[in-house]
Amino acid sequence: MYIDQKRSWFLHNGEHFERTDGGISVGSVIGVRLDCERGSLAYYLDDEPHGPIAFTGLSTGVYYPAISLNRDVQVTLRSGLEPPSSDSEDSDENTSPCPPLTSASLTAPALALTRPLSGKSNQSGPSQ
Structure with a gap:
């Protein structure tokens, strides 16, 4: 997922899709949910x-979070957060195929933007 202060879009299998207006600002929280039971990953x-x-x-296994930042951006990484309540109702925590949470297997990382975006970028996202 690419997101800035104006827009966001997704890149999967080399294809750009789901471009939306609106972005992030200071205090925004980007969540990543890895659902090992369903074998899915979603953004919040x-x-x-x-x-x-x-x-x-x-597939089940160990997944490592990775982020890429542009200049003049600062984030805070928070891991091990509780999943969103709307998705946890139909999930049985006792049978999860996810590995135990360790520093090497972060299952619910979130990024919080803690410094303003500069509005200037030497990179540009794909155009539609």
């Missing part, structure tokens, strides 16, 4: 689902 923006489920059919 300020605790609300953001875009479609990004990946499906994921």
Whole structure:
């Protein structure tokens, strides 16, 4: 997922899709939910689902979070957060195929933007 102060879009299998207006600002929280039971990964923006489920059919295993930042941006990484309540009702925590949460297997990372975006970028996203 690419997101800035004006828009967001997704890139999957080399295809650009689901471009939306609106972005992030200081204090925004980007969540990433890895659902090992369903083999899916989804993004959240300020605790609300953001875009479609990004990946499906994921195999069980260890996944490592990775982020890429442009200049003049600062984030805080928070891991091990509780999943959103709307998705936890039909999930049985005792049978989850996810590995135990360790520093090497972060299952619910979130990023919080803690510094304003500069509005200037030396990169540009794909155009539609």
